[in-house]
Amino acid sequence: MIGIRSAALALLLTLAVAAAATPGARAEGPRPDWEFSTDQAFDSASIPAYAGRHDAVYARIDADLDAHLAHLQRWVRQRSISAQDDGIREMAELVAGDLRDLGFRDVALVETPGHPGVFGHYDAGAERTLVVYMMYDVQPVEENWRIADPFAGELVEHEIGTVLMARGATNQKGPQRAFLNALDAIIQEHGTLPVNLYVIAEGEEELGSPNFGAVIEPYLDRLRAADGAFFPMNIQEPDGDASLNLGVKGIIYFELESKGGEWGGPAKAEVHGSLKAMVDSPALRLVQAIASMSTPDGNTILVPGYYDAVRAPSDEEQRLVNGLALRADDAAMQKALGVSQWIGGMHGREAIIRNLFDPTLNIDGIWSGYTGEGMKTILPHMATAKIDSRLPPGLEPDEAYRMIREHLDAGGFEDIELSRLSGYPAASTPVDAPLVRAAIGVFNRYGANPRVAPWLAGSAPFYQFTRTLGLPFVFGGLGHGAGAHAPDEYMLIRPAEGVKAAGLAEIEKSYVDLLYALSEASSE
Template identity: 40%
Template sequence: MTDDKEFTTIDRRQALRGAAMAGAGAMFLSPGMALAATTDLAAIRKAAEAGREQSVKRIQDWIALPSIAAEDRNMAEGAQYMADLARDAGFQHVEIVPTDGHPGVFATLDAGAKRTLGIYFMYDVKQYDASEWSSPPLEAAIVDRPGFGKAIMGRGAVNQKGPEATFLAALHAIRAAGRKLPVNIVLICEGEEEIGSPHFKQVATKPNVLAALKTCEGIFIPASWQDKSGNVSVNLGSKGIIELELVASGEKWGRGPRGDIHSSLKAMVDSPTWRLVQALQTLVTADGNTPAIDGWFENVRPLTAREKALIAESAKNGDEATQKKILGVTHWIDDLPYEQALQRLAQEPTVNIEGLVAGYTGPGGKTVLPGRAVAKLDFRLVPDQTRAEAERKLRAHLDAHGFPDVEVNVSGGYDPTEVDENSRLIRTELATYARAGVKATLNPRLAGSWPGATFTAPPVSIPAGHFGLGHGAGAHAPDEYYVIESTNPKVAGLVDATMGYADFLYQLAAIK
């Protein structure tokens, strides 16, 4: 059921869409196509509104089944559930694709159209500690989020089940409206995104999957990144990532204890924990802000003049104070001005410590000298770095600095992603946002990571990006949420976000 506030939001956006249709969006459409699209979208909106409660339940039911790759939890069940969702949405061919790790899902929906769109899904979610949440993370309760409206709260709500289920809602609405899909769809899904997609390439390069992907105009992951002003960023790339553990142990080192011993013995026994700390210190500059790994910057490509201009525009339109408040910070690195901080965000590779584990970490003290210490790290990579190059250089650096015993256990990762702003995928995103009256700013590079390079690099070689309306927050954190009833007239609720995906399909079918 849609409340009056959401109807008011819809009415306002319809006016904006009408203006955009005569301007930025319409330039890509013939008059006949524009009229057909407008007529179809009106019928699809009616169907989306009628199916809204079912769409909400689809998100809630999916959240109730957490597939957590890091814990090997519900992975087979998660793949099967994803396959069932695809069949229910109208995909004619659906298969679960085995890998050396957790399975993926591949599906195709042939509408007999001239163009084909790729969609990337993930069915896995991050771990959670229920004690940190204000609402149980698997109950998917409807809660109020001040400034945004009613939202579903739960693990995976925004990353990525809410946006993904909203895309499926668009397919349901098109079918319920008796309309034919304007494009064919290839869906590829994995269950290991949250551990660095270690086996995703096996899914994407399976012969029948690869052949289908290569027919696509491009591929995107559904997203919901509207801010309070309703604005969005269109990313022209993403940083790559490597996730790994560094392990120092008495067993590998040949010094220090093989297991925990009494701390009084530190006076005559080496410490693997301090060994790890010293190894970590060699990886970055003294302030911890710049990688110091030998040869790390050899292939780092500087920002282009165009990329710097886009960042300057983002800085001008951005809200630095609000961003700092959300992040809980008061300064950027080196007290940089906002524009320079954003440049650094796009330009710089990083070495980050996610966690440190050694010895006793419970209440009070326990006088032990640990025999093993582990650091969990992630490395963000920028063009023209590669994962393979970075792994080699890390191992060589540790060896050269006297730490051949420190283990490097890589769990996953992939190269940076780049997409041409003149590609049909990006132009379709911009046209769709324009029709919705949403201000879209080109962003040279997302500081976060996703396995888009699997698509942009050979052998697939298609554009890849993010697209979607709506808002959510708290990915990887407690109280993750996804807005379904917007009280902010500038931000899409569930129905408007559904229509954003539907309109994208029509735009892609018609854009020149």
């Protein structure tokens, strides 16, 4: 029992990290070393800061700021825990009602096999059209909050200033309602918006967005005619630093399960541990199957073809990576994560390349048999692991699943059950898209010159915008928040002296600027 658990823990620790190598000629083994053809670096400061002025709208935001804050509090006070179906429909109806109050004439709750979505259309008669993505669901709450009720929407004095502390404050109700506040201020002053808007909201993002396709399906033709899509989000650090990601990796998430049966092992229930001398162990078999998918250190995937499918960095992506490398601070990131070093001591551009262009194989959880206090010597009849793999552009979910299944079968692990839980491809947007340039110009206006990455190493179903709808997609915005999915989640409302991240008023003004910048952007 102890040996099995120790081996599983070792695999968990070693497989959980992305792999390391040096760019250059292709190395021995399955992983490519990407050879860069340019040392040029993208500099977001080269994009002119947005220069438009909308003083009447800014003044309206300042005058109505207390009411705007009350709207944020109203949103976070409505429970909407998707995993528990707690307040979900009520939150969907709240979103729909707010869109109608703002003047959206075409608003509907979109029924799906799961939680409902929300659709809204504001026709301003404008030349440009923007799709705005929203999620109205939140994660369950846990203990150890510094406030008694995470759904009370309290204002709390924090070391960085006054914050709104609540579940959903920054992920994502706060920035989303701030965006709607900006719309309200524009409409109050000018009677309409500078762009047409579609709002598409789902209530299952925290569940992996299994039915988001059903939300957009009735409106595909209309949405495809838009000029871009935007997801309001707080992406600043307290010092004002901002990172703008132009996409995400894809993902597959699955369970591997080993059960006793015809191949051997107890089929119905655990048996006495002494019988291991004669009886196969499903737990050991699962550990061996997982171990077969990587090198002994866990840092190189051995599934045939897994790296071959990854698309090589384009010239544009190389310039973006080079720009990131100029501003990289590995030590600070390692300190924040509580990690002593990256694999093999890599740093700078090498680490960025591996983080963005390597697929990963990671054990999220593994369990079998007795895990309580003391001793219980048994031979478990089943063992299970939850595994995720992040997929760079080029490596498609169905192909990844196929290669893993074929690898297990070729290794004699046909009895290991593979259950798909989720999967979607990567998404990316070119840096020269008018929406991207407009967003960077707005960041630059507020002194938040962003680091721009070709994509995030994490995953989200943004392919629905870039591939299904064929639109450039930007997710981000001024503002700071922390604690998403954790206790004490907050969004900064009024920064303390010396804190450079935007407060609520500046966040809303930047959203105003973004809409006007898009309306004025050249299509070239």
